[in-house]
Amino acid sequence: MELLLIQVVLLLVLPFPVLWIILRVKAFWAARRGPCFFQPFHDIVRLCKKGAVFSKTTSLAFRLMPSVHLAALLTAVILVPMSGRGHIASFEGDFVLFAYLLAAARFSMIAGALETGSPFEGMGASREAAFAVFAEPAFFMLAGAMVLAGGKADFVTMVSAFDGRAVLTTLAVLSLFIMVLLEGARIPVDDPATHLELTMIHEAMILDHSGPDLAMLQYGAALKTVLVSSLLVLVVLPEQLFTGSAGPWLRLASTAGGVCIVAALIGTLESFMARLRMTHVPQFVLLMFSVSLVALVSVLLLF
Amino acid sequence: MTEWLVCSSFLLVGAAVSVPMVPSVLRAKLFFSLALFSAIADSIAVAPVFAGDATISGQIFFGWPLGVAVVGVERLSAFFLMIVAWFGLPAVALAGRFVPGSSGARAHWFFFGLLLLSMKLALVLDSLLHFLVVWEVMSLSSFFLVLMGNSGQQRRSAGLHYFVAMHVSVVFLMLGTVFLPEGHMRFSMMSGAESALASFVLLMTGFAFKMGLVPFHSWIPEAYPAAATHVSAIMSSLMSKLGVYGMLRTVLSGGFITETAAWLVIGAGILSAVSGITFSVIRRDIKEILSYSSMENLGIITAGIGLMMLGSVQSNAFMMWAGLAAALFKTLCHSFSKVVLFSAAGLVERAGVGRDIESMGGLSRRMPRVSLVFLGTAWASASLPPFGGVISEILLVLSMVAGLSTASPLATTGLVLVLVLLAMTGAIALLTWTRTWGIAFSGEPRSLAAQSAREGRVWESGLLWVPLIGLLLMGLFPALVLEWVSPVMDTIAGATLFPDASLAAWPLVHRAMISTLVSLSLPIAVFGGMVFLLLLVRWLLLRKREQGEATTWSCGWGTPDSRIQYTASSFSDPFVSVVRPVLHTEREGESVSGYFPETAGCHHHDDDPFRKKIIGRIGVFVSGVFSRFSWIQSGNMQQYILYGLVWLVAMLVWILVVA
Amino acid sequence: MVIPFLLFLSPGLAILSFVTRRPGFDRWLLVVHAVLYCGGVAWLACEPAAWAGYFESDPPAVLVLGLLSIVYLAVAIKRCLDGNSVSDLEHRVWHSLQTASLLVFVGAMTAAALSNHAAMLWVFVEATTLASVPLIYASRTKTALEATWKYIFICSIGIALAFIGVILLMMGMDQGASLYFRDLEANAGSIAPFWLKFSFPFILIGFGTKAGFAPVHAWLPDAHSEAPSGISALLSATLLNTALLAVLRFSGILDAAGFGQFVRDALLVTGFLSLFVAAVYMLRVKNYKRMLAYSSIENMGIMAIGFGLGGAGALAAVLHMIAHSLVKGAFFLTAGDILHAWKRRDIAGASGVLATWPRTGWVWLMAFIAISGLPPFAAFFSEIMLMSALLEDGYPVLLAVFLLLLTVIIWGMGRGVLSVALGPVRPDLAGHKRSAVWPQAALLLLAIGIVFAMPQPVEEFLRDVAAILGVQRGLR
Structure with missing residues (x-):
């Protein structure tokens, strides 16, 4: 029970350090000092304390959507088994619900963006929806491969399905890492630091949000990064390392650590890579598709 | 139980017949109440079927060529009967708002009643021939409702398309029926027949038409929009489900479920899903x-x-x-x-x-x-x-x-x-x-x-x-x-x-x-x-804070207006441009060239390839083949006489050679 | 007694009509005649009769006459309801001539159906041609003249061939042998097989010309298009049946002689050829009355297939004959109303009927549904029975061809029918006097009622007809 609670709390808290690590790593590579540890937290709190300005074009839906967005992601929190054991909601097919919760978050984001009638937000929304069309089958393909290898369709079995098979694990990690970048709206898919609306995806869609709504969206984006990268880390760390009664706790801690490493990776990547040209992003997403496909085919051949 | 079913049917008959006769202000209300009572009667009728092992069965005796209609309501029918009875009611309640102008209103109500009635009857009939009759009455009443929809010229081509699709579908169903030997022409008795597999395939195809599965869907995007709204709603949410019912009923009759058949059904389903949504x-x-x-x-x-x-x-x-x-x-x-x-x-x-x-x-x-x-x-x-x-x-x-x-x-x-x-x-x-x-x-x-x-x-x-x-x-x-x-x-x-x-x-x-x-x-x-x-x-957070209103951020534009908004086509373009090779695309206008192009215009229209390419081409092909023979009718009398002569000679030769 | 009554009633009243020359009177005369005629046929149906050696009622004859009487009654009532006043003398004479010809036409068809003698049958079928000539030329226009000329010319050639066929048949028989059908069938075995078989193509093409079989159907679209619609209704719904009956009476002889397979093949080929020709033209037809004429060719083809199959197929064909006669009668009468008001024969010109005249439009649409073979109309049942028969007799390929051609025909016809019903509305017709629709509606209702409430005796009667007319598959 405590394990579950701590798991939830950890997932809820992790977005702040993750954001901080990314900023710090980027600052390090740029030879700057970077913000203090609590800066991301302060940012969110600051937004929560503010009032809000709404566009005259928008209606009730615009005000609802950020809350729905965050609610979907918070629900996903109880599905991701960071400790490698069952979570609050672990059942056959939970990965489907996870994917659909991410989709729900996406829907609310897009719907909110289109509410404003802004061409930039329409542009971002359009890209977000289109990339998902390729990313989602890729995720399911990977999931299919894991189910095929593990024999069961819940996250707990799936994440350890590739244990001991380095090639498969690498493929899965590669595919999931692209998913992290895509879902978290990170370089090379999207540039959170850009100031040019025409090149934005996620940032374009939140242009007109303010106050607590913006806070929810910002926090949600970070949470999404944490959720997907937790899965990534769970796939990397083999189950055999964490036996015994302290195993789950150990695994929980190491997953959290792993998520921080992923964050550092993201920061490094962002420092050394430019955002892809918008026309090349679909190809990048298709890379995830092909990696998953290779994983699936190898599983089909192996098992 | 049976009497409640009869009662529900009569209520709908009453709706179809009486509603056109009452003053137009009362029609919608009367129709809705009759449909509601009929739904209640249906529920009373099928409740025992659902609760226990009871089935409703009965026979209605007709003379030749109809024969004996066998009524058989078991759980599957009861399930769909409940859907048909209740789920359409919101659309029925709104029907008064959507019935097109005065000229066709009476006929519209009549056929709407007939549509609801025939859907229910199709669910309770076990004998295939009678099922087919009721099924066709259902298709016909929806066909007339499409014709009386409120969208001008579109309804004519939509109606024709629907009619032909419906005919082809019923041809499959008829074939499926006649492939069964006498005595097996019932849903509940199909399995024993030797030719069951052929029947199975034919019936499934016939039902696939009604459900609009690929590649039999081409009528759907024409007929649904052409009909009045409440009719579209009923057709899409209930009538298509009768195809599901038919499929399940056919599968239920059992005996010929094979792996190939299963994969065919899965394939048709998933391909319809992907292409439909695309x-x-x-x-x-x-x-x-x-x-x-x-x-x-x-x-x-x-x-x-x-x-x-x-x-x-x-x-x-x-x-x-x-x-x-x-x-x-x-x-x-x-x-x-x-x-x-x-x-x-x-x-x-x-x-x-x-x-x-x-x-x-x-x-x-x-x-x-x-x-x-x-x-x-x-x-x-x-x-x-x-x-x-x-x-x-x-x-x-x-x-x-x-x-x-x-x-x-x-x-x-x-x-x-x-x-x-x-x-x-x-x-x-x-x-x-x-x-x-x-x-x-x-x-x-x-x-x-x-x-x-x-x-x-x-x-x-x-x-x-x-x-x-x-x-x-x-x-x-x-x-x-x-x-x-x-x-x-x-x-x-x-x-x-x-x-x-x-x-x-x-x-x-x-x-x-x-x-x-x-x-x-x-x-x-x-x-x-x-x-x-x-x-x-x-x-709570916003309660005490200031909330303002402003125009949407638009990077230098004063006020965003509709012309700079993203359009539907531009919104879907990143995706559509990827799948465009499989779509049917019409492009008009030339691409822009030079630094200061004088004029430029481009019209781009994506469409369903099945509808435009396959169905359109089948139409063109068939017309083409048949028009090759148009010389038969030249208006030239001598030629006509010659046909008779040639025909005569051919038959004589036939006699001499064969006999 | 009833046969002479039926035979002489028509010419008698024809003379009366020609003497009085009063159109108003004629209209009622037709209705009275039709009612009396119906009564006579009903009597005949209850009590088989024979008269003067050459006329005898058997189930097929009663069926054909029954359909004739029903459609004729509807036509007569329709004429009476919609009759236009004719004032000048010339028109009055012409009008009386029309009425008289119509009566004679009906009389000739009655005689042809009742004839039990090969030569008499031939004589009366020829008489129907002659009697209907003035009816087709009714509008006295250039195109009507052309149609009439084609009609006489092609039908005469046909009837001449039929005559040759009868002579060839006689050549195979002993000198002075009887030409009564019952004797012919009884002695079929003793007819020289060569001459028997040799005569059949002549008979089939000869009478088939009148029955509207392809490829000798050429008169049919023109004549149906030019004749007044009541007459087209009678031509299509009754004359074709009578001619078909003639073909089948002769084919019965071959069947009895053991050439059933040959007759069946010939009828199947003819039937499919007719379907094909109808399909070719259904896709290009521009004139809605011609469209209905092609549909008649199609339906005659279906009947030929059914009778050719025999057994269950023949029963289907009998049912189809009923369905087609009733529905086509209604269809032509409705087409006549449209032509009368719109003054256009082309599909593009006569449009928006449903909006202008809702009732006429509905009957028009319903007639289309009925002729397309959709339930609850009788044609659905005949077609499903025919499909079943084709399958049972081992013709799955023909079944597929049949369905394909039918679908093409329905597509082509649907295009025309929907365009007439729903095309652009002509505003100038809003105030036009509306024509009565209930005679046609009654015919359509009958086409539904016949399947939902078929009395037991009628069913047995139809089975008898099918047993007599269908090819028995007798193989030597």
Whole structure:
């Protein structure tokens, strides 16, 4: 029970350090000092304390959507088994619900963006929806491969399905890492630091949000990064390392650590890579598709 | 029980006959009350069928050539009867708002009554010939309703297209019937016949037409939009379900479920799902979008049926249970959601905005109630939690996962492929629903009509909340729904699951699956609760703060207007440009050249390749072949006499040679 | 007694009509005649009769006459309801001539149906041609003249061939042998097989010309298009049946002689050829009355296939004959109303009927549904029975061809029918006097009622007809 609670709390808290690590790593590579540890937290709190300005074009839906967005992601929190054991909601097919919760978050984001009638937000929304069309089958393909290898369709079995098979694990990690970048709206898919609306995806869609709504969206984006990268880390760390009664706790801690490493990776990547040209992003997403496909085919051949 | 069924039928007959005769102000109310009473009577009639092992059976004696009509209501019929009786009621209640102008109104009400009646009768008849008669009456009444829809010239071509499709479909059904020997022409007796496999294939094809599965869907995006809104709603949410009923009934008759057949059904289903939703992304008529989405949903239902069949072939009770549950669950969900979506689109159309989503926009401020219910249902239609759609997707995945354990390597590959296509369908559905909602309802008005659109009465859109709440409850309590449906599933399992060992495992499977669904309720409830919690927090945070209004940020533009907004085509372009090679695209105008082009214009139109390429080409081909022979009729008398002579000589030669 | 009554009633009243020359009177005269005629046929149906050696009622004759009387009654009532006043003398004479010809035409068909003698049958079939000539030339226009000329010319050639056929048949027989059908069938075995078989193509093409079989159907679209619609209704719904009856009476002889397979093949080929020709033209037809004429060719083809199959197929064909006669009668009468008001024969010109005249439009649409073979109309049942028969007799390929051609025909016809019903509305017709629709509606209702409430005796009667007319598959 405590394990579950701590798991939830950890997932809820992790977005702040993750954001901080990314900023710090980027600052390090740029030879700057970077913000203090609590800066991301302060940012969110600051937004929560503010009032809000709404566009005259928008209606009730615009005000609802950020809350729905965050609610979907918070629900996903109880599905991701960071400790490698069952979570609050672990059942056959939970990965489907996870994917659909991410989709729900996406829907609310897009719907909110289109509410404003802004061409930039329409542009971002359009890209977000289109990339998902390729990313989602890729995720399911990977999931299919894991189910095929593990024999069961819940996250707990799936994440350890590739244990001991380095090639498969690498493929899965590669595919999931692209998913992290895509879902978290990170370089090379999207540039959170850009100031040019025409090149934005996620940032374009939140242009007109303010106050607590913006806070929810910002926090949600970070949470999404944490959720997907937790899965990534769970796939990397083999189950055999964490036996015994302290195993789950150990695994929980190491997953959290792993998520921080992923964050550092993201920061490094962002420092050394430019955002892809918008026309090349679909190809990048298709890379995830092909990696998953290779994983699936190898599983089909192996098992 | 039987008397209640008779009573319900007579109420609908009464509706069809009496409603056209009463003054026009009373018609809608009278019709609705009769339909409501008929639904109540139906429920009383089939309750015992559902509760126990009772079946309603009876015979109606006709002379030759009709013969004896056999009535047989068992659980499957009862399940669909309940859908037909209740789920269409919101559309029936709104019918008064959508019946086209005075000239055809009487006939319209008559055929609407006939449509509802024939749908019910089709569900209670066991003998195939009579089923076919009623089935055709159903198709015909909907055909006339399409002809009397309110959309000018479109209805003529739509009507013709529908008529021909309907005819081809009934030809398949007729063939399926005549392939059966005398005495086996009943749903419940098909299995014993030797030619059952041929019948099976033919009947399934016939039903696929009604469901609009690829490649038999071409009439759907023409006929649904051409009909008046309440008719489109009924056709999409109920009439197409009769195709599902027919398929299930055919499968239920058992005996010839093979692996090939199962894969054919799965393939037809998943391909319909993917292509239906892809085509919905390229259309801009809101009713066409809804029609294609209907095709997608029926595809998913079909895939569920196919998985069930595969499970039955492999004696895999888990797979079968989940596939069947997914199909039935999706049937319920789709019946709920399409009524709302079509009705909401109809209310928008009635507000003078039309059906082209590129000339809507800004409705979420001008028609807030309709917009909100549309948003909710669009959300549900994209199979997102907390509504019911996601449950059927999960069940489908569970069915496939269960199938992996018993499938051959080839079948495993197939199942994973279906899984991927299903995911793709879901993602495209998200694209199409955000596009439809976002372009049609939000943003700035894209036309003067949208600018001045006003909402109708509260009850009109208020009524539509009922199915939406139904969808929410289905999402929250899937286990309850499936417990309710379980008699139907038991019947199907009893008829198609072999050997006895796997049938004996069925109750265990049932319990295991139900417990999975119960645990599924938790996260969905958490999601719902979380939304309220966050809204509360947000309200608390904003309560004392300043809230302002401003124009949308537009990077230097003063006020955003509709001309700089993203359009529906531009919204879907990143996706459509990838799939364009498989679409039918018409392009007009030249590309821009030079630094200062004088004139430039480009018109781009994407369309359904099946409709334009295949069906269009079949039409052209057939006309071409037959017009090759147009020389027969030259108007030249000598030539005609010559035919007679040639014919005579040919016959004489025939006699001399053969005899 | 009833046979002479039926035979002489028509010419008698024809003389009366020609003497009085009063159109108003003529209209009622026709109705009275039709009612009396119906009564006579009903009597005949209850009590088989024979008269003067050459006329005898058997079930097929009663069926053909029954259909004739029903459609004729509807036509007469329709004429009476919609009659236009004719004032000048010339028109009055012409009008009386029309009425008289119509009566003689009906009389000739009656005689042809009742003839039990090969030569008499030939004589009266020829008489129907002659009697109907003035009817087709009714509008006295250039095109009507052309149609009439084609009609006489082609039908005369046909009837001449039929005559040759009868002579060839006689050549195979002993000198002075009887030409009564019952004797012919009884002695079929003793007819020289060569001459028997040799005569059949002549008979089939000869009488088939009148029955509208392809490829000798050429008169049919023109004549149906030019004749007044009541006459087209009678031509299509009754004359074709009578001619078909003639063909089948002769084919019965071959069947009895053991050449059933040959007759069946010939009828199947003819039937499919007719379907094909109808399909070719249904896709290009511009004139809605011609469209209905092609549909008649199609339906005669279906009947030929059914009778050729024999057994269940023949029963289907009998039912189809009933369905086609009733529905086509209604269809032509409705087409006549449209032509009368719109003054256009082309599909593009006569449009928007449903909006201008809803009732006429509905009957028009319903007639289309009925002729397309959709339930609840009788043609659905005949077609499904025919499909079943084709399958049972081992012709799955023909079944597929049959369905394909039928679908093409329905497509082509649907295009025309829907365009007439729903095309652009002509505003100038809003105030035009509406024509009565209930005679046609009654025919259509009958086409539904016949399947839902078929009395037991009628069913047995139809089975008798099928047993007599269908090819028995007697193989030597």
